[in-house]
Amino acid sequence: MNRRRFLAAAGVSGTVGLAGCLDALGFGRQSSPYAPPLVEDRPDAVYYPTHVEGMKSFGTATDGPYKCALTYSYPHRFWLLTSNPDDPTNKVGIRSEDSMHVMPVVWHEETGVVPPAANPSVEFALADGDESVPSVSPWPMLSQPMGVHFGDNVALPRNGDYTATVRVAFGSTKRTGALADAPDAAEFAFEFTYLAERVDTIAYRTLDDAGERGAVEPMQMDVPVNQLAPPAELPGSLVGTGTSGDADVAVVVADDAARFGGRESERYLAVSPRTPYNRFPLPLASVSATATTGGETVHDGPLTATLDPELGYHYGAPVADAPDEVAVSFDAPPQVARHEGYETAFLDMPTVSV
Template structure:
């Protein structure tokens, strides 16, 4: 085991006058529709349509590129967040999704883009890892372009930072580069549909909009697979907007492996780039915690895990899962206040 075409964004239409719509088309004016968001996942005020810039499969990884209007988002450093605002030179919000081609597993890694037009470099950057309620985990940023025309985006996907198993290491532990050509037209981006969500339909309330119908993250059935593969199924614990499924799976070097699948509560998205630990609890006293490593597997997809001695688990009444550092991923609206300081999640242990 080693380390490392238009897409309708959907939503609910808010009936507004033409003048109000024009006001809300201005970037960030619509934020006033949710003045005081809750501390957690909430239904955002709008969703935007996207345009596809193509998909390529190279070296066992599938890379998809898409764009929408430039918009603000929040970066996360430790437990602090900061808003990244739109600048007048931003032409698009560029989004890249990287998956294992065979299993659809999301790949936590570093993704850089170099954009050229007429053989001249227009922009080069490392994209932010991101979470959005429609796309789930992806990479993105607001980027400038040099007017309408044909562009070539060279996307470099670095080796994954997660531990890799189940034969994925031969295609996820090396870097790969993908070239995607796309045509940019400012009118097309400005004309993308923006659908506003009515307050009567939950705008600003705890909850989330539905994910894209064609999402390819392969995570809907990973909890079921964990339960099927488990030598001992432990259970599911919830803390705020996160769910943790726990099980003991196959032995590794003579020791059992405790696998933990964290997912967002509403859309069951994986949570990369977090720091998790687990500790046994007996008689109300919490024992020594053990750090969980980020992992990728053909059956379990993205998860966290560690080798443990079974006697430690059998001697516990409960297991407590702690988020030692929240996922270091940027957030689209609706996620910016979530997953920053969750309480430990506990689950009863019965391995007899």
């Protein structure tokens, strides 16, 4: 199972333990009780999904300053971004062999920050070692209950005792503050018992307002949810806010550019795009800005993706002086997979001026 799998993924199919019942009811292998039909005429914006699912955990583990919870839920349909502007997303359906949607949640324990841009892998093994078990490289994903996380569907061969090794490399995202000296990688070990019937007890509910603009509240979990501060509460001076592709965009200027790699005489320009309603960060985009003060350009070029304990995940650059006007361009939209309710938003993101 790897990142090429989505090319062969077909429509939604039955889930483990229920396929026989579904066949008897006439559903065959082309539908899933956990994936109701999508709403027609979905808006090009954030909308309420057809349903909301809970999750469970196989426990937590620690490696240095990082903690990891290995969580799981029902197998999910989700959407990957493509390079085709006429068809920007590709749906990954639920396969008949998929047993669960696995989601390793990693966070920096001191700050509670969840790095939204990383390269995790999950290697499974049966404790008795008599069958091969697929490993996964979970996608960075965006969902309304969980925000930014990593997830993928996995097909475990049977009920039984397993081990799982989660490895995370935090990539090239610039890190500042207490995050700057944290290790670039972490590894976590888990032992757990998988039971298909236990997955079937996870909470599940459908929504009456599916398809309407809005978002469900983040779920209450024992792991951090990566929400950004409201624009007025971000550290620094707020230049302004705007919207692009249904994303809220906040622009602030901090006095201390030195801690972001600039000179003490410089200011720091930070652009903070986030989802409406829940203020989740939008990582892995290509963002640039033209900033002017009194008609004079103080920055014109790309911004660097940065993870900061106070500003959260944002895009920034040192500037010679505090700008009074900033035009933010999204050269590429956030390259994260989308759960239902987000798959039609944050795709066509025009320049926004604040």
